[in-house]
Amino acid sequence: MRCYFIQGLEHAIAGTSLYVVRRDDDLEEVKESAMQDMKSVTSRIDRSGEGVCVQASSLGSLEALLDFLKSLEPSIPVSGIGIGPVHKKDVIKASVMLEKKKEYANILAFGVEVTPEVRELADKLGVKIFKEDTIYCFSKEFKAYIQNLKEERKREAAGEAIFPCVLEIIPECIFNKKAPIVLGVDVLEGILKVKLYSKAFCFVSTISSMHTLVSYWSRISSFHEQS
Numbered sequence: 001m002r003c004y005f006i007q008g009l010e011h012a013i014a015g016t017s018l019y020v021v022r023r024d025d026d027l028e029e030v031k032e033s034a035m036q037d038m039k040s041v042t043s044r045i046d047r048s049g050e051g052v053c054v055q056a057s058s059l060g061s062l063e064a065l066l067d068f069l070k071s072l073e074p075s076i077p078v079s080g081i082g083i084g085p086v087h088k089k090d091v092i093k094a095s096v097m098l099e100k101k102k103e104y105a106n107i108l109a110f111g112v113e114v115t116p117e118v119r120e121l122a123d124k125l126g127v128k129i130f131k132e133d134t135i136y137c138f139s140k141e142f143k144a145y146i147q148n149l150k151e152e153r154k155r156e157a158a159g160e161a162i163f164p165c166v167l168e169i170i171p172e173c174i175f176n177k178k179a180p181i182v183l184g185v186d187v188l189e190g191i192l193k194v195k196l197y198s199k200a201f202c203f204v205s206t207i208s209s210m211h212t213l214v215s216y217w218s219r220i221s222s223f224h225e226q227s
Helices: 027-042 059-071 088-094 116-125 135-157 213-226
Strands: 052-056 078-083 106-110 128-132 165-176 182-190 197-200 203-206
Touching: 052 059, 052 088, 059 078, 059 106, 059 135, 078 088, 088 106, 088 116, 106 135, 116 128, 128 135
Parallel strands: 052 078, 052 106, 106 128
Antiparallel strands: 165 182, 197 203
């Protein structure tokens, strides 16, 4: 048995093609062919620089994970890729997303090692690491994360969300045309809420309070009786 020690073998990428260069072969052409596998993967990195970081054990695993992220609705962009275990430098790179898009400050580690030291740094910086050995587990956990993120955003925006509402002013119930405008309306569509934007008399303002017309009339009547 003969053993050959090839210089630079530690830089070889698992899952890429192996080429044998013969005397009559053009070395540059072989190099170009060898790089095609990686070029097809690196071309999927989002040029905007925004997206999650992906780490896999081999080129095939990396491609499978990229395909999964692309299949999601909406698809998840990728800002960085790597093959091999997750290092501290990968966590620092992913933490950049905290200032751009917090939801992308994640590392998806597919079948690779994540040491306790790396986990500790990720927790300290606020980077979430998803570590799984199958695409099915990734799909289940990451989709749940996206759904929880959507629900959280809905709750945060609930107080600021503007819900559409169509009103019709009751002409005989215009009590005050100047600020504060007080008038009666019929709700034709949607739901009327306090702080909702309203447009009346060509001015846009917010609704500070509202009452049913019956209760308002009773208050007005009571005021006139007292006076």
